[in-house]
Amino acid sequence: MQWVVEARSLTKTLDGRMVLENVTITVPPGTIHAVAGANGAGKTTLLRIFAGLYDASAGECRVLAERMHTGATALRQRVHLVAADLTLPRGMTVAEYARYASLLYERWDPERWRRLREALELPLRRPLRHLSYGMQMQLRLALALSARPEVLLLDEPTVGLDPVVRRQFLQLLLEEAAASGVTIVVASHQLDELERMADHLTVLYRGRVVVTGSLDELKQSLVRLTVRGLRALPDALAGHPGVWTWSPARVGLTVMVRAQAAGDVTAALRTAGAEQIVEEQDIPLDELFRLWMEREGYRRDTVALASRGDV
Template sequence: MSMAQPLAVETHGLTKRFGAKTALEDCGIEVPAGRVSALMGPNGAGKTTLLRMLCGLARPSEGEAAVLGRRPDPDDSAFLADIGFLAQDIPLYRRMTAAGHIALGGRLNARWDADAARERMGALGIALDRPVATLSGGQRTQLALALTLAKKPRLLLLDEPMAALDPLARHQFLTALTEAVADGDLTVLMSSHLVHDLERVSDHLILLDSSRVRLAGDIDDILAQHRVLMGPRRDTTAIERDHTVVKATHTARQSTLLVRLNGPLHDPRWEVAEPDLEELILAYMGHTGRPAPLATTGEAR
């Protein structure tokens, strides 16, 4: 990566505690500007907590974050103007129409693009004069996305926006998101459990598990540093000495390993294959140890 590439998000030691419970611990990530970053992990991993701290809705217990070069501050109007945050519960006024939401947004945001919001609704066939309560779940999500984009943010934070959408609605949502990224200077950090959908639009990954970062970096780089090894069942001590074994599966005759490479593979008896992204994510989420996270994109520059 070029040394000159700016970062949209950078955190160091970011930690959030709620009493005795630690929701996020020692989080260090870097998200380059202009990228679509998939934020993944099981329920309770700290994804929502991280997004809320990045947009200024929650303050860290320890550590620091820089978002578009600023410390997240809910009282900083310049910071808020650059951030679009779409919460999982899709906060809309149920009795208000889509047109009413668009008009309200124009009174609350300095660089509001009402025409773009109307055009997005029209392209999807969503009536502007219907109360939000009468819209389907997919239509409400599309309206929320259109409103968030009409703000013309530089960073879009999306918390499980596709959780309640059917496959067609997810496809339409991702298409609209892809078009928005292509049209402007926009960085996206989106949490989801839907690996295949995120893989379509994302080129960067952050994986949280047990409140910690397990993987962070460009998806292509992460995949390139891992291999699936298959061969007759054998002792794996030599592999574990030279590489990090993320997951090992053994049958009576065969061993299958997912390893993070720390150098070349010297044993020709292994059949080597590349993992897919879902396989890799599930392996890390099921790993009981704590291998050091991969270098973030910033560390690899």
């Protein structure tokens, strides 16, 4: 398989701290690969390495079958990063900036730019400093798509967009992706959006890969058993490799189980006295994400905002 983006044992140290550790990810052509993870997990750093803005400290990063690094200027014509923290020239108008981009990018498509700016209603004569945050993100995306990249890297693309624009933005992105065959890597905390658009998913935690693979396969990897008639996991299942987690529920207990072990675990629960077991597949991504994070030891206790005596 010729991967479009290929990271092998990638490590990145920033300020003496390892922010990516031994990350291996492969992205096939024309697919959408989602990157999720807790705050500070290393998503932005990873995309910056893919975009050639950072060099990896160790390991290999190949994009479009070439080594990506900060000196790979020709390759960067074919790979675009859309991110809110990349500054825009505040003094230029939308039209001026688009003209500048058209000169900068060899594959610029004026017809595509016209369609996108009309669809997104971008105000051509407005200076960039007067664009709202959401409009700036839309402008970034429109410019990136107009440059006809082969790889599009999106870092939190829908933050700050209202729900109507967010929907339109995603729709447009999916249509453009289908029409152009661009390969997309998107980092986001919006798991519902990732679930709708992505083919593959990588979850990072503290710079390491927790899970990576086809989204469908990852979603099918766990099932939920809702068990009546038991209040705790039977001893026979303690330490069972097929049991992911369990917790008491209103009517009994909930057990998250690896799909391949569901039959064995169900049989053991029945032997231990379970009265009724309901099996659910297709667990929503946000729930899976929470389970993966908890498994890594990621827990945030609720912070008491009101101090004693204030309420």
